[in-house]
């Protein structure tokens with residue numbers, strides 16, 4: 001995919017951190033990440049679709065550096081303004097599917113961004129290309145849902161969650177092994193409960 005000409009999160013960025021749903025999801029995903037992924041002071045991490053840095057904040061204190069990648073300048077502006085992330089997080093406002101970073105990382109994390117990417121096979125291949133040998137992914141998103149999580153007229157939403165078996169096959173096809181799914185958290189929105197998975201996998 002190419003980078004959209006408009007920033008689809010421009011109107012949401014200002015109050016993103018005070019919204020209950022992102023706050024609840026990022027707390028659950030952050031806890032699941034710390035429980036299931038070994039973080040260490042030498043790790044170079046990429047947060048794909050980092051947004052305002054809600055999940056970065058859980059990981060950054062425990063690793064060497066986090067490359068916060070997003071195509072929304074407005075979301076990244078919120079992240080860059082956070083004093084606790086200064087010096088630890090490098091911001092990249094670019095579509096890494098079209099223009100990769102010029103460096104590799106040891107771990108790629110992502111929360112609630114994959115459903116905004118139309119071509120997930122291409123995205124997973126891009127993740128593999130950005131990982132050093134033995135590198136890992138830890139990716140969180142909605143399990144398959146009835147299409148009610150976003151408003152019906154939402155732009156830039158390409159997947160009503162993900163089927164774990166299908167995503168596992170896609171990860172394997174992109175060159176990943178040791179693929180493990182867990183339920184990271186659940187979130188209540190508009191009288192419905194949604195499951196959020198965390199899948200971890202290693203670049204073969």
Ligand SMILES: C[S@@+](CC[C@H](N)C(=O)[O-])C[C@H]1O[C@@H](n2cnc3c(N)ncnc32)[C@H](O)[C@@H]1O
Nearest residue numbers: 022049050051054070071072075111112113116
């Ligand atoms: C629902 S928000 C989640 C933000 C953050 N991860 C969190 O949990 O609060 C999705 C984010 O993915 C970003 N995004 C969408 N498509 C992307 C792409 N192709 N590359 C990088 N980021 C993308 C959006 O701009 C947005 O900031």
